[in-house]
Amino acid sequence: MAVTNIVLAGLGGxxxxxxxxxxxxxxxxxxxxxxxxxxxxxxQRGGSVTTxxxxxxxxxxxxxxxxxxxFLMVFESTQVDLNLGWLRPGGVLITPDLIPEGELxxxxxxxxxxxxxxxxxxxxxxxxxxxxxxxxxxxxLHAVNEHAFALGRKLGAGLSRPEVIEGV
Amino acid sequence: MASTERLLLSGNEAVALASLHAGVRLGTGxxxxxxxxxxxxxxxxxxxxxxxxxxxxxxxxxxxxxFAGGRTLVTMKHVGVNVAADPLFTAAYIxxxxxxxxxxxxxxxxxxxxxxxxxxxxxRAAIVPMLEPAxxxxxxxxxxxxxxxxxxxxxxxxxxxxxxxxxxxTEVIPGEPRPSTLEPHFQRDIPGRVMIPAYARPAHHKxxxxxxxxARWNENxxxxxxxxxxxxxxxxxxxxxxxxxxEAAPDATLLALGVTWPxxxxxxxxxxxxxxxxxxxxxxxxxxxxxxxxxxxxxEGKPEMYRFSELNVTRVRRIIAGDVSPEAxxxxxxxxxxxxxxxxxxxxxxxxxxxxIVSGDIGCYTLGVLPPFEAMDTCVCMGAAIGVGLGLRHxxxxxxxxxxxxxxxxxxFVHSGLTGIAEMVYNPPxxxxxxxxxxxxxxxxTGRQEHPGTGRSLxxxxxxxxxxxxxxxxxxxxxxxxxxPQKDEAKFEEILKDMMARDELSVLIAERPCILAVPLIRKLxxxxxxxxxxxxxxxxxxxx
Numbered sequence: 001m002a003v004t005n006i007v008l009a010g011l012g013g014x015x016x017x018x019x020x021x022x023x024x025x026x027x028x029x030x031x032x033x034x035x036x037x038x039x040x041x042x043x044q045r046g047g048s049v050t051t052x053x054x055x056x057x058x059x060x061x062x063x064x065x066x067x068x069x070x071f072l073m074v075f076e077s078t079q080v081d082l083n084l085g086w087l088r089p090g091g092v093l094i095t096p097d098l099i100p101e102g103e104l105x106x107x108x109x110x111x112x113x114x115x116x117x118x119x120x121x122x123x124x125x126x127x128x129x130x131x132x133x134x135x136x137x138x139x140x141l142h143a144v145n146e147h148a149f150a151l152g153r154k155l156g157a158g159l160s161r162p163e164v165i166e167g168v
Numbered sequence: 169m170a171s172t173e174r175l176l177l178s179g180n181e182a183v184a185l186a187s188l189h190a191g192v193r194l195g196t197g198x199x200x201x202x203x204x205x206x207x208x209x210x211x212x213x214x215x216x217x218x219x220x221x222x223x224x225x226x227x228x229x230x231x232x233x234x235f236a237g238g239r240t241l242v243t244m245k246h247v248g249v250n251v252a253a254d255p256l257f258t259a260a261y262i263x264x265x266x267x268x269x270x271x272x273x274x275x276x277x278x279x280x281x282x283x284x285x286x287x288x289x290x291x292r293a294a295i296v297p298m299l300e301p302a303x304x305x306x307x308x309x310x311x312x313x314x315x316x317x318x319x320x321x322x323x324x325x326x327x328x329x330x331x332x333x334x335x336x337x338t339e340v341i342p343g344e345p346r347p348s349t350l351e352p353h354f355q356r357d358i359p360g361r362v363m364i365p366a367y368a369r370p371a372h373h374k375x376x377x378x379x380x381x382x383a384r385w386n387e388n389x390x391x392x393x394x395x396x397x398x399x400x401x402x403x404x405x406x407x408x409x410x411x412x413x414x415e416a417a418p419d420a421t422l423l424a425l426g427v428t429w430p431x432x433x434x435x436x437x438x439x440x441x442x443x444x445x446x447x448x449x450x451x452x453x454x455x456x457x458x459x460x461x462x463x464x465x466x467x468e469g470k471p472e473m474y475r476f477s478e479l480n481v482t483r484v485r486r487i488i489a490g491d492v493s494p495e496a497x498x499x500x501x502x503x504x505x506x507x508x509x510x511x512x513x514x515x516x517x518x519x520x521x522x523x524x525i526v527s528g529d530i531g532c533y534t535l536g537v538l539p540p541f542e543a544m545d546t547c548v549c550m551g552a553a554i555g556v557g558l559g560l561r562h563x564x565x566x567x568x569x570x571x572x573x574x575x576x577x578x579x580x581f582v583h584s585g586l587t588g589i590a591e592m593v594y595n596p597p598x599x600x601x602x603x604x605x606x607x608x609x610x611x612x613x614t615g616r617q618e619h620p621g622t623g624r625s626l627x628x629x630x631x632x633x634x635x636x637x638x639x640x641x642x643x644x645x646x647x648x649x650x651x652x653p654q655k656d657e658a659k660f661e662e663i664l665k666d667m668m669a670r671d672e673l674s675v676l677i678a679e680r681p682c683i684l685a686v687p688l689i690r691k692l693x694x695x696x697x698x699x700x701x702x703x704x705x706x707x708x709x710x711x712x
Contacts, residue, residue: 011502024337028176035303036176037336039279045535045613048501060415062303062336062408065481066496082499 003056005064006118007086010075012046015111018136019073020051022115026124026132027055037062048079050086070162071122073114090163094118098155109148116152121161126153177340179307179333183241183271184209185340186311191347193238193266194218196226198583199614200245201280202334203273207243208617211627219617219626222550222583223248227255230268235361237352238266239315246274246287247549251584253294256324260295261371263322263360266350267315270296274330276451277478280613282530282549284476286452287328291429295375297382298326298429299391300407304338310426312346313391319348321378328428330451332408332478383430391426392435401488402443404436404460404467406450409479413449416484428456433463440465447488451479506535511654511680515575515606516541518653518661522668524573525564527557529585531577532612532682550580554588554603561597569599570668576603579611579619582634586643592673593644600672602664603645605636608682609689616685628692640675647674654680 006023010016017038024036038051052064069086073094080095087093099113112133119129133145177185183206187195195210195217197203211217220226223244233240244252249272256270272290275281291298299314301307307329314325359367386392401420405413410424423439425431440446440460447468448457457469470487473495479487483495506512516536519526520543528534528544529552537544546556557574564572576585585605592601611617618624623633640648647667653660660678667674681689 012504021337024176028174028339033339034176035336035338037332039331039335045504045532046502046507047504048499050501059338060411061481062332062338062411063480066498079501082501085496085499 003054003059004071004122005069005088006053006055006071006073007050007064007069007083008053008073008075009048009050009079009083009086010111011079012049014049014075015108016049016051016075019075019111019115020053022112022129022132022136023053025135026128027053029132029135030124030128033057033059035059035062048082050083071118073118075111075114088162088165090165092118092121092159092162094156094159099152103151103155104148106144106148109144112145113148113152113155116149117156117159118152119149120153120156121159173342175340175342176337177304177308178205178335178337179301179304179329180205180335181209182304182307182340183311183327183329184213184215185342186308187241187269188213188215189342189345189347190239190267190312190315191345192216192241192315193352194230194233195241195243196220196229197241197243197271198223198226198248198251199579199611199617200248200273201614202275202329202331203243203245203248203271204614204617205334206241206271206273207626210241217626219619221620223252224255227252227259227270230270231255231259231262231264234264234266234268236266236354237350239319239348239350240266240268241271242268243271244273245281246272246285247281247283249287249290250285251550253290256290256296257294258363258368259324260375261363261368263357264318264324265322265355266352267318267348268324269311269314269318270324270326272326272328273334274328274452276330279331282547284452286455287326288428288452288455291326291328292455295379296324296326296429297321297379297427298328299426300328300428301333301426302407302410302424303333304336304340306426307333308340308342310391312343315348316346317382319350321382323375323378323382328407330408330478379430383432386427386430386432387434389427389432392432393424393426394439395422395424397421399442400444402439402446403488404439404446404448404456406456409449409451409484412479412481412484415481417488425456431459436460437463437465440467449479449484449487503538504535505538506532507683509683511608511652511678512536512606513541514653514657514660515604515678516543518657518664519543519573519575521661522665523571524668525560525568525571527553527560527572527574529553529574529576529580530613531580531606532608533575533577533606536575544575551576551584551588553580554585555591557603558588558592558595558597558601561599561601566599569597572601573664573668574601574603576605577612578605578607578609578621578636579617581605581607581636582620586639589640589643589645589675596673598671600670600674602667603675604664605675605677607636607677607679608685609679610682610685612682612685616682616688624692628688630696636675636677644673645675646672648677649674650677650679652680653678
């Protein structure tokens with residue numbers, strides 16, 4: 001009953017929730033069970049935002065337990081240390097440092113670029129991701145997000161998969 | 169809708185879809201995290217939905233729909249049920265006609281609320297059945313079941329959700345639409361619907377009898393489910409706790425209660441007797457544990473420390489292990505703040521400079537309490553700014569009384585500020601009073617919903633607009649001024665200062681649209697103007 005846990009963290013307005021929608025849509029469309037959870041309301045006024053995505057054949061709780069994330073994706077460098085506790089030993093940390101300033105046409109698509117990087121060490125095909133981009137964004141934003149995603153895939157080529165650790 | 173279609177829906181979206189499939193004639197409610205998206209989603213998929221000024225009115229409108237024979241959905245957050253409690257408690261005595269489902273969206277952990285109340289208490293107190301889904305599929309299924317339950321026993325039904333049910337997206341496989349067979353028409357029923365004491369006394373007995381019947385039905389309702397497992401540990405849970413518990417103790421036998429009031433006591437008793445050790449896993453208060461203990465069942469509850477905040481898998485593991493050692497603190501993160509460019513900033517800067525004692529209220533502007541402003545001294549509930557401010561004015565020494573200003577948002581003012589104005593006019597403090605309405609033309613905190621003061625209905629179509637200036641003047645407030653606190657910052661502060669110096673009643677409206685709402689407002693205004701032009705009304709109706 002293996003479940004892949006992903007925690008996405010950043011600040012309100014950075015598209016953290018959007019990125020989790022894109023990831024969830026990709027996984028769900030591939031036929032897997034997905035649960036995605038975050039907190040709305042006051043926390044979205046520029047404060048810290050985290051969202052949990054859990055993927056597997058069967059997913060129960062919608063919340064990733066502390067210290068059990070296989071992937072921690074952080075969209076804002078000040079939020080990295082704060083959220084490290086989510087990551088399990090051997091889990092993959094993806095930070096905005098992976099996407100250098102100026103590489104993106106629009107820094108607002110950092111969320112999709114980081115997902116592009118993460119996609120290199122996840123089990124979904126590029127076609128599945130692109131289909132999800134088309135599903136989650138209006139047509140006028142397809143090109144910019146596909147570009148960001150492709151850039152992320154290039155820059156994420158060196159990432160390693162989460163280590164398999166006995167009993168984790 | 170094909171029955172094999174898989175959808176990834178939030179619990180809120182699932183309730184909306186089920187309401188459409190249940191043939192709801194009208195959905196009403198007031199925005200409040202985590203309930204807000206239900207009516208919005210319902211409207212988007214074609215359901216008739218409208219925002220009411222507050223939850224009490226929303227439930228009253230829904231009661232009318234039910235009396236007319238239509239199914240009706242009423243949505244609100246947990247504290248909203250307090251506002252709607254007056255009609256709710258008597259609605260339970262009344263023989264409803266169309267199914268009425270009230271969504272109580274609770275916020276354990278207080279992600280965006282002023283308290284952590286556990287609305288399971290309301291089912292017991294108001295004598296109303298309560299259903300608690302554990303994921304979006306159950307949110308969909310239970311909503312349909314709740315309408316049928318409501319219509320069968322002619323009672324309101326509460327569907328209690330929590331943040332992690334409302335906002336978590338999980339798989340839903342919808343079924344075929346199951347609308348009511350009722351067609352709206354008026355059927356007079358004076359003893360059933362007119363709750364004078366003579367009719368209410370038998371009605372109380374009647375609703376107690378209905379609950380006994382529903383309890384018997386619930387023994388085999390199909391909404392409570394046993395997940396078989398090892399008999400050495402049995403767990404009884406409801407709502408999201410079911411999922412946490414199944415994950416935390418995958419080998420245990422688990423009874424998932426879908427209908428948590430009235431309880432299926434025979435089913436529960438058999439379950440408890442079938443396992444060696446039985447533990448109740450519930451978020452919030454110890455309600456289920458207490459009910460089962462009173463019934464003489466040997467069950468374990470949770471240590472008091474787990475009454476507070478949300479449960480999760482880690483906490484459920486600890487409860488099962490009886491672990492009461494201190495928990496690792498959650499990452500605190502960056503607190504929320506008023507947006508850059510938000511005109512509440514100028515307002516709170518002025519209040520801070522004038523050393524005001526600020527009686528605050530609920531909304532984005534509550535963030536005025538945080539640094540750098542720290543310009544709020546009280547915040548209790550929707551509308552409290554005015555009453556609390558008046559109380560302060562009545563009793564404080566004059567020099568301090570003059571510094572008191574009530575600050576309330578536009579949506580909050582409509583929700584429950586009007587009665588505060590009536591109080592102010594009726595019982596004016598010796599130093600007068602100043603009410604500051606921070607009007608950003610939207611219900612901002614919950615995600616920019618319309619309200620009676622915006623002149624647009626839930627789906628953003630134009631409707632009648634409530635005029636705050638005219639209302640305040642008509643209610644007897646002597647001084648009413650409107651200023652844009654960003655464009656005319658100095659003038660705003662000057663007027664506020666002047667109002668504070670007078671022994672009179674004043675309302676100052678700080679009017680500037682929420683910067684997040686401006687793009688939509690501009691778009692809607694443009695579309696409305698074009699519509700008027702197309703209708704040949706250009707000259708008669710100039711664009712604002």
